[in-house]
Amino acid sequence: MVSDLPPNKHQEKSLRTRAQLLDAAIDSLAEVGYGGASIADITARAGVTRGAQLHHFHTRQELFAQTIGHLTERQRQALHRRLRTLPENSAAGAVLVELVTATFAGKLGRACVELYVGIANDRELRREMLRVQHDLTVELLDRCAELVGPEIPRARLDSAFWLTINLVRGATLDEMVGRDRARRKQVLADWTELADLALRRM
Numbered sequence: 001m002v003s004d005l006p007p008n009k010h011q012e013k014s015l016r017t018r019a020q021l022l023d024a025a026i027d028s029l030a031e032v033g034y035g036g037a038s039i040a041d042i043t044a045r046a047g048v049t050r051g052a053q054l055h056h057f058h059t060r061q062e063l064f065a066q067t068i069g070h071l072t073e074r075q076r077q078a079l080h081r082r083l084r085t086l087p088e089n090s091a092a093g094a095v096l097v098e099l100v101t102a103t104f105a106g107k108l109g110r111a112c113v114e115l116y117v118g119i120a121n122d123r124e125l126r127r128e129m130l131r132v133q134h135d136l137t138v139e140l141l142d143r144c145a146e147l148v149g150p151e152i153p154r155a156r157l158d159s160a161f162w163l164t165i166n167l168v169r170g171a172t173l174d175e176m177v178g179r180d181r182a183r184r185k186q187v188l189a190d191w192t193e194l195a196d197l198a199l200r201r202m
Contacts (some may be wrong), residue, residue: 020046020058022070025063029111039063064115065125071111074131079103079140092148093196095129096164097188099147103140104165108170137165152199160195168190 024045028037037058043053057063082102091097104112112133119125141161148157171184 014056017046017052019047019070020048021053021056021063021066023074025067026071026074026108026111029067029114030107031116034114035137037114061122061125065107065118065128066123068115068129068130069120071108071115072136074104075108075112076136076139078108083143086147090147091192092152092199093160093192093194093195094162095144095147096195096199097168097192099140099144100127100161100168101188103136103159104168105172109168109177113169113172148199156199160199164195168183 002176016114021042024042025037027045028042028182032041039053042063043050057066079099079102082099086098088093103109116129119129141158145157167187171188172186175181
């Protein structure tokens with residue numbers, strides 16, 4: 001059946017359908033995990049037909065290959081939103097925790113962990129995931145450096161930055177296995193204070 005839509009509208013609809021499928025893949029990864037994120041589940045979440053899904057992605061692997069970049073862009077958008085709302089003169093520790101959490105925690109963080117684990121044995125997808133996530137992480141570190149100021153040595157900032165990323169990812173895993181939310185919140189609050197002390201020590 002030929003679409004009655006003009007070319008530009010047809011393209012808009014196609015791009016919208018593709019974005020819906022990729023957003024649904026992220027939701028599925030975050031909620032049911034890589035193993036449960038089937039084509040059927042993703043298509044149902046997106047609210048599109050099987051035919052529309054096949055038009056964009058013929059296989060599950062192809063869908064997840066495209067999800068890598070889409071997820072990373074969603075994380076970048078989350079970082080930029082938090083940058084716009086971060087209070088001026090935030091303490092250095094708060095800058096690290098707030099920006100890393102915005103980028104690597106919550107639904108996007110869970111989806112990222114699931115995708116990392118799910119594609120770990122696929123060399124091509126793993127290489128692409130590492131590449132785009134590296135670029136995102138470099139951007140995140142640069143934004144942190146701009147906000148905390150030049151008075152904090154870069155080597156010290158780098159160390160605190162990676163400790164923060166590892167802690168947030170650990171907290172995400174803790175969340176995924178259903179551990180206590182209040183405990184995670186307290187750990188992040190404690191680390192915010194400790195990171196600030198470590199960064200600003202004389």
